[in-house]
């Protein structure tokens with residue numbers, strides 16, 4: 001595409017977005033005749049329907065995590081007046097849960113929804129775009145990604161795999177997980193086979209445990225049949241949906257390993273570049289909306305789900321002992337620092353994340369955290 005074509009395409013997109021905004025604000029009637037004519041021409045050229053497939057790492061119709069791709073597709077269909085028509089496939093329907101990244105990279109589907117820590121094998125720094133043990137919470141991740149340089153680094157990394165990434169969900173601080181026995185000391189982690197993905201899994205391994213990576217849909221059976229001794233999944237709302245309480249009794253907090261994981265949507269780069277700019281803008285806006293929507297839903301529903309688990313199902317809620325947390329924290333520091341050794345881009349991602357974390361921790365210690373402490377001490 002030459003410069004003139006690019007300019008024309010850009011102008012075309014700006015016109016389409018301006019028209020949409022004008023209609024929303026009820027100002028369309030005031031548009032001069034000349035602009036209306038231009039908009040009509042743009043409208044005629046914009047009738048192409050893009051039929052896409054979105055494949056996900058979640059079981060089809062799973063509440064919470066699985067609702068995000070469904071709602072994303074639905075909103076895009078409405079916003080685009082049917083021009084962007086995306087069919088959502090659950091894990092295993094088109095490809096397996098952990099094959100989503102490669103399949104979208106290769107163009108088997110145009111879009112995927114998952115979590116970046118599943119792709120650590122591609123580059124260990126990918127996990128930092130999902131979550132880092134003892135790292136940032138949801139609010140801080142959004143700040144880093146959108147205004148701290150994080151998204152640009154994520155685009156650079158995924159660009160190497162022919163993908164364009166977007167933040168598209170966050171669970172908030174997760175639970176530490178489900179165990180069949182009490183965890184009273186670090187000795188209780190020795191040889192423990194636990195489903196735990198991402199950097200957290202590597203940390204568990206340094207602490208003597210045996211991490212297992214399984215997609216969500218395989219967790220329950222693995223725990224119930226004893227293939228694994230313990231598992232983490234998300235938090236009360238999503239864990240209740242999997243009936244994990246029927247396979248383990250002790251429910252531990254806090255989720256040291258996933259303090260605010262970002263879920264992701266990613267688009268095949270060729271498919272992205274073939275879209276007109278207004279549809280690209282809709283994907284940007286709709287993923288932002290879904291990013292917020294998931295966090296709001298978990299925030300609203302986790303409380304009642306935890307009450308149900310404890311009061312109706314007799315789940316035993318436990319806090320991880322301080323010395324276990326201290327040991328995991330020490331291992332985390334080591335494991336996270338090793339990410340920087342992978343390659344120069346991983347080093348830049350690591351340095352950007354850690355610098356932002358240091359800054360945001362300093363301010364949040366006198367704002368968010370100070371307020372939370374104050375609120376608790378008021379009881």
Ligand code: CA
Nearest residue numbers: 232233234258
């Ligand atoms: Ca998890």
